[in-house]
Amino acid sequence: xxxxxxxxxxxxxxxxxxxxxxxxxxxxxxxxxxxxxxxxxxxxxxxxxxxxxxxxxxxxxxxxxxxxxxxxxxxxxxxxxxxxxxxxxxxxxxxxxxxxxxxxxxxxxxxxxxxxxxxxxxxxxxxxxxxxxxxxxxxxxxxxxxxxxxxxxxxxxxxxxxxxxxxxxxxxxxxxxxxxxxxxxxxxxxxxxxxxxxxxxxxxxxxxxxxxxxxxxxxxxxxxxxxxxxxxxxxxxxxxxxxxxxxxxxxxxxxxxxxxxxxxxxxxxxxxxxxxxxxxxxxxxxxxxxxxxxxxxxxxxxxxxxxxxxxxxxxxxxxxxxxxxxxxxxxxxxxxxxxxxxxxxxxxxxxxxxxxxxxxxxxxxxxxxxxxxxxxxxxxxxxxxxxxxxxxxxxxxxxxxxxxxxxxxxxxxxxxxxxxxxxxxxxxxxxxxxxxxxxxxxxxxxxxxxxxxxxxxxxxxxxxxxxxxxxxxxxxxxxxxxxxxx
Amino acid sequence: xxxxxxxxxxxxxxxxxxxxxxxxxxxxxxxxxxxxxxxxxxxxxxxxxxxxxxxxxxxxxxxxxxxxxxxxxxxxxxxxxxxxxxxxxxxxxxxxxxxxxxxxxxxxxxxxxxxxxxxxxxxxxxxxxxxxxxxxxxxxxxxxxxxxxxxxxxxxxxxxxxxxxxxxxxxxxxxxxxxxxxxxxxxxxxxxxxxxxxxxxxxxxxxxxxxxxxxxxxxxxxxxxxxxxxxxxxxxxxxxxxxxxxxxxxxxxxxxxxxxxxxxxxxxxxxxxxxxxxxxxxxxxxxxxxxxxxxxxxxxxxxxxxxxxxxxxxxxxxxxxxxxxxxxxxxxxxxxxxxxxxxxxxxxxxxxxxxxxxxxxxxxxxxxxxxxxxxxxxxxxxxxxxxxxxxxxxxxxxxxxxxxxxxxxxxxxxxxxxxxxxxxxxxxxxxxxxxxxxxxxxxxxxxxxxxxxxxxxxxxxxxxxxxxxxxxxxxx
Numbered sequence: 001x002x003x004x005x006x007x008x009x010x011x012x013x014x015x016x017x018x019x020x021x022x023x024x025x026x027x028x029x030x031x032x033x034x035x036x037x038x039x040x041x042x043x044x045x046x047x048x049x050x051x052x053x054x055x056x057x058x059x060x061x062x063x064x065x066x067x068x069x070x071x072x073x074x075x076x077x078x079x080x081x082x083x084x085x086x087x088x089x090x091x092x093x094x095x096x097x098x099x100x101x102x103x104x105x106x107x108x109x110x111x112x113x114x115x116x117x118x119x120x121x122x123x124x125x126x127x128x129x130x131x132x133x134x135x136x137x138x139x140x141x142x143x144x145x146x147x148x149x150x151x152x153x154x155x156x157x158x159x160x161x162x163x164x165x166x167x168x169x170x171x172x173x174x175x176x177x178x179x180x181x182x183x184x185x186x187x188x189x190x191x192x193x194x195x196x197x198x199x200x201x202x203x204x205x206x207x208x209x210x211x212x213x214x215x216x217x218x219x220x221x222x223x224x225x226x227x228x229x230x231x232x233x234x235x236x237x238x239x240x241x242x243x244x245x246x247x248x249x250x251x252x253x254x255x256x257x258x259x260x261x262x263x264x265x266x267x268x269x270x271x272x273x274x275x276x277x278x279x280x281x282x283x284x285x286x287x288x289x290x291x292x293x294x295x296x297x298x299x300x301x302x303x304x305x306x307x308x309x310x311x312x313x314x315x316x317x318x319x320x321x322x323x324x325x326x327x328x329x330x331x332x333x334x335x336x337x338x339x340x341x342x343x344x345x346x347x348x349x350x351x352x353x354x355x356x357x358x359x360x361x362x363x364x365x366x367x368x369x370x371x372x373x374x375x376x377x378x379x380x381x382x383x384x385x386x387x388x389x390x391x392x393x394x395x396x397x398x399x400x401x402x403x404x405x406x407x408x409x410x411x412x413x414x415x416x417x418x419x420x421x422x423x424x425x426x427x428x429x430x431x432x433x434x435x436x437x438x439x440x441x442x443x444x445x446x447x448x449x450x451x452x453x454x455x456x457x458x459x460x461x462x463x464x465x466x467x468x469x470x471x472x473x474x475x476x477x478x479x480x481x482x483x484x485x486x
Numbered sequence: 487x488x489x490x491x492x493x494x495x496x497x498x499x500x501x502x503x504x505x506x507x508x509x510x511x512x513x514x515x516x517x518x519x520x521x522x523x524x525x526x527x528x529x530x531x532x533x534x535x536x537x538x539x540x541x542x543x544x545x546x547x548x549x550x551x552x553x554x555x556x557x558x559x560x561x562x563x564x565x566x567x568x569x570x571x572x573x574x575x576x577x578x579x580x581x582x583x584x585x586x587x588x589x590x591x592x593x594x595x596x597x598x599x600x601x602x603x604x605x606x607x608x609x610x611x612x613x614x615x616x617x618x619x620x621x622x623x624x625x626x627x628x629x630x631x632x633x634x635x636x637x638x639x640x641x642x643x644x645x646x647x648x649x650x651x652x653x654x655x656x657x658x659x660x661x662x663x664x665x666x667x668x669x670x671x672x673x674x675x676x677x678x679x680x681x682x683x684x685x686x687x688x689x690x691x692x693x694x695x696x697x698x699x700x701x702x703x704x705x706x707x708x709x710x711x712x713x714x715x716x717x718x719x720x721x722x723x724x725x726x727x728x729x730x731x732x733x734x735x736x737x738x739x740x741x742x743x744x745x746x747x748x749x750x751x752x753x754x755x756x757x758x759x760x761x762x763x764x765x766x767x768x769x770x771x772x773x774x775x776x777x778x779x780x781x782x783x784x785x786x787x788x789x790x791x792x793x794x795x796x797x798x799x800x801x802x803x804x805x806x807x808x809x810x811x812x813x814x815x816x817x818x819x820x821x822x823x824x825x826x827x828x829x830x831x832x833x834x835x836x837x838x839x840x841x842x843x844x845x846x847x848x849x850x851x852x853x854x855x856x857x858x859x860x861x862x863x864x865x866x867x868x869x870x871x872x873x874x875x876x877x878x879x880x881x882x883x884x885x886x887x888x889x890x891x892x893x894x895x896x897x898x899x900x901x902x903x904x905x906x907x908x909x910x911x912x913x914x915x916x917x918x919x920x921x922x923x924x925x926x927x928x929x930x931x932x933x934x935x936x937x938x939x940x941x942x943x944x945x946x947x948x949x950x951x952x953x954x955x956x957x958x959x960x961x962x
Contacts (some may be wrong), residue, residue, distance in 0.1 A: 078532040091531065098525050100532060199531040204762035232534050233764055314762060317564050320575035321529050338570050365566075365757035374759060375584060 001028050004160045004482040008069060008217035011163055015067035019060035022068050026053040029070065029114075033161045036485050041136050042146075042156040044075045045083045046115040056112045064110020066224065071106050072162035074153045075116035076123055077208065078197035079103050086199050087119045087131035090349025091328045100197020101232065102166060102208050102225040109224050114162055117152030121351045122319065123168055123201045125149050126176050126423040127413060130353045135410055138180060139483040140448055144407040147177030147423075153211050154181040159485055164212040164221055170201050171307050172402075172427025174209030175439035179402035179451025182441045182478045185211045186218045186465070189458045190434035191236040193222075194229030200318040202311035203234075205431040213479040215440065215469040219244040222465075240462055247462050248469040255470045256289030258463070259396025260454075265300045266400040266426055273445035274401055278452055281442045281475055282399065288474050293395055299387055300429065302380050307428035308421060309364055309377040316361025322349060356417065385433045392435075392457040397467060400426050402439040402451035426453060436461040438468050441478035449478075487724065488693040489717050491659055492609075492651035495666065496685045497676050498616060499541055499643035506615045506643035507535030507578065514638035515680055527641035529573030534763050537562075541643040542767070545589055545613050546777040547673040548645060551784055552608050554593030556774060560613075560767040561586050566757045570633070571617040573640055579614035581758045588612050595669075597661045606662050607650040616642035619682075625740070639682070645675065651689060656713035659688065663706060664808070668785045672810045679809075679847055690716045692724060696732035700744050703737045712737040716744050788813055796826035805834050811848040812838075815855050822859030829862060832879075840880050852886040861889045869899055873945045901947045904955070907939070910947070911955050914938045925960055932956060 001024055006014075015022045030049045037043060056068025073079060076086045078096040080103075085091045103113060120130040128136040128151025136151040138144040139159040146155040150167030154177030157165050167174040169187035178185025187209040198208055208225070212218045222244045228237035240247070262282070267275065286292050324330040324345030333341045350358070364373045391398070403423055413420045430437035435458045442452035452471070456464045500512055508526035511517070525533035542560065549556050563586050564576040582588045593608035618640040622630035647666065653659050663686065667678035676683055686703040690713060698720065703712045720730045735744040760766075783791075785807050792803040792813075807813045816833055823829055837858065844850040861882060864870045870878075870893060878896075881887045893899055901907060914935055915922050921938075925931040932953075939952045 076532075078530075084531070086531070094531070096525075096530065096532070098530070098533075195532075196534050197532040200763075202762075231536060233536050234762075313759065317566060317576055317757070317759070320566060320568070321531070321573065323568065323575060325570060326528055326573060327530060339568065342568055362757065365759055367755050367757075370757075370759070371584060 001025065003028050003032065003163075005479055006163060007213040007479055008164050008220045009214075011069050012065075012067050012220070015056075015060040015069070016063060019057050022057045022060045023053050026056055026070070029161070036139075036159050036161050039137065039142055039485070040139055040155050040159050040161070041134055042117055042152040042159065042161065043072070043115040044085055044087065044118050044131075044133050044152070047082070047113060052112050052114065059110035059112070062110065066106065066109045066111040069111045069164070070114035070162060071111050071221070072114050072117050072153055072156045072165035073103060074119055074123075074150050074165070074167045076119060076168055076199040076201075077103060077166055078199065079113055079116065082113065082116060084116060084199070085132070086123070087121045087133055088350065088354065089132045089329065090322045090324075090345070092132060093329060094327050096197070098197065101194035101229045103197065105225050105227070111224070115156075117150070117156055117162075117165060117167075119152055120149035121354050122199070122315070123149040123170055123173055124315070124353050124357055126172065126420060127408070127410075128152060128155075128177070129410065130351055132351065137410070138407050138448075139485055140182065141407065144409050144448070145180065145412075147180035147403070147407060149173040149177075150185075150209075150211065151177045154178050154183050154185065157181070157183045157211050157213060158483060160482055164210065164217050166225070167209050167211050168198055168201075169207050169209040169427075169431065170205045170311060171424045171431050174211060175402050175427050175437060175451065175453060176423060178211050178439040179453070180407035180449060182444075182449030182481060182483070183211050183213060184215055184218055184438065184440050184468070184478060185209060185451075186222070186438045187430060187436060188222065188226065188461050189236070189238075189436045190431075191232075191234050192226045192238050192436075192461060194227070194232040194235045196229055196231040196235075200314075202314035203318060204314060205307070205311055207431070214477045215248060215438075215465055215472050216245070218438075219248050219465050219469075222461075238461065239459065242462075244462060244465055248466045250466065253466050253470065254289060255285065255467075255474070256291070258467045258470075259291045259293070260285075260399045261391065261395035261397070262292065262294045263300060263391075263398055263400065264294060264296045265298065266398070269404055269425075270401050271405045271445070274404065274406060274450050277443045277445050277450045278401055281452060284474060285471060291396070292399070295391065295395060297387065297391065299380075299384055303384060303429050303432055304421065304425050306377045306380045306384070307424065307432055309373050310381065310432075312357045312361035313364045313374050313377075314361070316358045316365060319350075319354065319358055322346065324349070353417075381432050384429070388429065388433050388435075389457050392460070397460070397464065398429075398455045400453050400455070402426060402453040406445050406448035406450060430455045434458050436464050438464055440468050440471060441481070442475065487721055489654055490651045490691050490693060491653040491655075491713060492649050492689045493653070493659060493662070494687040494689075495647045495649075495663070496616075497645045497647065497666075497670050498680075498683050499544055499645060500676055500680055500683060501674050502538065502540045502544065502643060504538055505641040506538055506541055506613070507641055510641065512642060514636070514642065515682075517638055519634075519636040520638060522638040523640070527573070528637055529640075535578060535761070537764060537767065538643065541613060542769070543777055544673065544675045545611065545645055546769070546774060547781060548647075548670065548675060549590035549593065549611055550774070550778055550781060551669055551673060552593040552595055552611070552647075554590035554608055554611055556590045556769055557587040558769055559587065560589060560769055562613075562761045562764040563758050564761050567754065569617070571620050571635060571640075573618065573637065577615060577617065578761055578764070579646075580612040582610060584758075586758065586760060595662065595665060597658065597665055604652075604658065606652045606658075609648040609650050610646075611648075612646040614644050614646055616640065616644050645670075651691075656710040656717070659713055660706060660710050663709060665785075668808050672782055672785045672788075674782065688713055688716075690720070692717070692720045692730065695720060695724065695730045698730060698732065699734045701734060701736050701747070704739070708737060708739050711742060712744060715742065719744065782810075785810075785813075792816075796820075796830070798826060798830050802830045802834060805838075806830060809848070811851075815851070819855035819859040822856040823862045825862070825866075829859070832858070832862060836876055836879055837883060840883050844884065851883055853882040853884070854886070857882050857886070857889055864889060864893070868948060869893065871945060871949060877945075899946065901943055904951060907947055907951055907955050910939050910942050911935075911952070911959055914942070915959065922960070932960065
């Protein structure tokens, strides 16, 4: 059996027809993991193969919705009884006593948690190089980064050692690695997937997202993990009578039903090769009926600094709880007072980038700077949201590169925070506005995947997935291109 | 030297079923340590707070009772400081600047004091979560080799009430606190008699001087002691020509002194900002109206009613209405016994004495109000003497024994049979000839003889009849 082209839809179909096929699938999958994973380093923790197969076969026999589908989960999403480290030394021994709501939904629908994927420490980064567990490598070129922070989730799917995965997206952390690895990465509207159990980086921006091989696969899993959660006050019930999956399959929707707009500021500083690939794709979409206009939104220049001010401020607060008291690493506290004890634990437990963001965030929230930075950032966020919701209303979805470049080499950006932060320039807008955004594979530049990003207003998820599905039909799905591995 | 005092009072909302942001129970007094916990109140990574709406309802009741202005939007904020009792190292609270608003602001409470009334203004009311409870095996942190943390208290709902500096003595502060505690009892917010139900921080200064904050006062008795101690300390400094330093001090209950908190090397910056996990909650007029129309009778309204309808004194009305269960008990007993004044007297002087001897909690009261009513009617009908009544009251109150049953089984009925009493008097006269002679000369000595008769019946003889018979026989 070859599993490179088996996505969620194919898996479920096969598994439900023949539960015995499931054990065959799993043995091929684990064999491939054994071969490929040492090169990629996409997982921090893997499920016990025997238990996983047993669960999956049983699920398939019971004809559950997911029929034992293996799902890789980013290691900042809590899994009961399975280590959840956030890629940080400070949580390197933390085993949550509860499941995140999204994980619970997957399990309840017969899915199996295949493993926990690598990430930038506490999801702070765009390359998956800041993990305590070492960098993840890009399956298309092992000298290059897979993007981040959900680099493990994207690399595992791209390398075909997970059919689908959960990631988290605070400023592009699902879409950026999807773009660098030739996979589909979707961040829904803020609140569509419960954040309960997602270990917070920046609460007002964080959203669980899905990485898969096709738009269809994304929709299938989104139907399972979305929904209002009484444990998350910011979660919402998506207002639609139809499932995401059946909506995208609706044959009555054509490319010509959609409008799209190019924002000129989002095409500035884009690598010429990336630009060429994407412009060609857009030309093809236009010739297939998509109406594309172009406008300028000068305010969008403020998105990146606004994003970083809010994200760091919230991060400094969210990460205060890691002090070696109730969970995570601890030391013998005798002989030191608690201030010293906390400093010691945090000193050894956090990496450089996390410390940098905690310090900057604490500064931003301090007396005297709060108004100057934080309140101002909130104001710009509000204005940006108003402006963009109007743009969406008038011109349709914003189409842009997901990242201005293809995957950089390992170590290329890590020492220059400003260069690193600039990787997020295209993606942060969706998080600030709270709307959905998706990155779909749009071809290759210099042998490396290029992603096309669609961004829309809150609650346009259904339409966005339908549009992405039509685009995929025209330019081809990433599923057909597997990296040369194993 | 006029003293100026304002207080910050934290009332624990212990009369709701679950904590402020999770579904853990609030009965931490009786629960085993760290049993009432979950990922939310332990601050585990990834957990999220969800507001318990019944706390908002209770806070609304308090704001209405104190005539405070309720903000249209309830905004929770994070207050950051690192401390071992705070699992997230921030406390979810409320704040009043930069777009953040308190739950309610303004308002007042009038306290009766020295025969007149004084208005204490309220600055604000906030909703916040309680940290965990730290305890030290040796009592003193410095002497203890380790400390223990009980997270059962973590996430308990608190209402913070901040007053203006309108009070001038420890007595006024106590009067204010007593009235507020009665109020929160009536509003079904808090059982003020439970351990840890409230904590007080007091801002104390002598007019013209710097303000000192005394933290960590946990009982009414300590409030008076702490304030008096601090006022004396400040006056002594001023008298000696010094000036009071602006600082934070802690009340050391064991030693009965305020001690300076270790000087901080830096100014505490709490880095307040709105909690992104808790979207603002709109407090609508409909919601407030609904709470308002379901308000329980307020204690001071009830006290006035007791004075007017039952003819009680102000003192009696105040004592009986000081706790809702007591006022309820009084009114229920009245259904079985029609003399409010005698009933009030018994409840205040005897009944409460018994309850207080056993810890003061209404939970020790097992006997229903009708039984106390019955006892009083037995007294009125001459079935038992007041002495017998007092003797059996504890069994009725604490053990729920039936008064009729006790009287019958223990043979406690009053002896009012004259022939029996005459025989007893004759006996006493024979045994105490000298006392009889004394009594004939000195009418006051008659009590000795009456006492002897009563002793022979172990208090069961009807005292009026005994007195009458003894007097008659002395004249014969």
